Amino acid sequence: MQETGLKAVHSPRQERSPRIIGHRGAPSYRPEHTVASYELAIDLGADLIEPDVVVTRDGQLVARHENELSRSTDVAQHPEFADRRRTQEVDGEELTGWFSEDFTLAELRTLRAVERLPGMRPMNTAYDGRFGILTLAEVVEVVRRRSTPGREVRVQAELKCPAWFAAQGLPMTELVAAELRRLDATRSDGSVVVMAFEQSALRELRADLGSDGPRLVQLIEEEGRQDALVTPSGLREVSTYADGIAPHKGRILLHGADGGLVGVSDLITQAHRAGLTVEPWTLRPENVFLPSHLRRGGDPRGLGDAQTEARLLFALGVDSVITDAPETAHRARAELSAAAMAPVRPRV
DSSP: OOEEOSSOOOOTTOOSOOEEEEETSOTTTSOTTSHHHHHHHHHTTOSEEEOEEEEOTTSOEEEOSSSBOTTTBOGGGOGGGGGGOEEEEETTEEEEEOBGGGSOHHHHTTOOBOOSOTTTOGGGGGGTTSOOOOBHHHHHHHHHHHOBTTBOOEEEEEEOSHHHHHHTTOOHHHHHHHHHHHTTOOSTTSSEEEEESOHHHHHHHHHHHOTTSOOEEEEEOSSSTTGGGGSHHHHHHHTTTOSEEEEBGGGTEEEOTTSOEEEEESHHHHHHHTTOEEOOBOBOOBGGGSOGGGOOSSOTTSBOOHHHHHHHHHHHTOSEEEESOHHHHHHHHHHHHHHHHSOOOOOO
């Protein structure tokens, strides 16, 4: 993408305040994909909460970061499941552990969630074992319960490895479409937005649920095999089956080798020209995830100035941000709103 200077790019598409998406809830403060994480995200200002979705042996859709369960649950402490530990290749990566497709939903109900990044977020381990695994339907129930006439909260679900699951005899996109119908969540303004890295999955959902179906968002990695998607022609192609893109934030905020911010791309402008929303991922408050000039102190786990990063993305014209700490984006959005409403003082 072409680089531009560090000034705001205002989009005619941005007719309302940008949205805040709680990435796996609020995992900076609670173990991800738990009811506590989702509800805290809403309390901290999230407009949507983002569950990752995998499939069980009996075709149920559950919220886990990946189908390998040992990092995010206490499955290794269950002797009755010891014989299910195995090694397999998942979407090109060899993994050893316990996998969602080897368990029924009833069996997964016996497991408890644990902090997936204990080295980075040790305080979250205080909540290990307190919460169970949720289905997609239960996540939808959370947002419906917490929505009010003045504030609607939605789910933005990421489908994890749908083609791989289909090859295992678990057709994820068909299961998702059927579940959305059952939940009465198939409208564009309904309770659920769906996103995925795999173009084929989004195309299948669009064909199945129609042009008036739920909003679909194309996830885009930081670099590599999806580079063609962020070209003008690639973005026009995406607009034929999706409503928005969710690029890695590094596709917009460009960094040098030392981690310093060196410029911004024109991706937001190009995507808006193609009629797509722009929803970058993932904003995180810890120093290790921030540009070098926003880090505070020498501890990689220490908290830096994530609010400024969010404020810059909002000023550049993004339609949403996906974040582990919704309150930082909420404060940044409030600052920009206040600045926009401030009266202009005449010069004397």
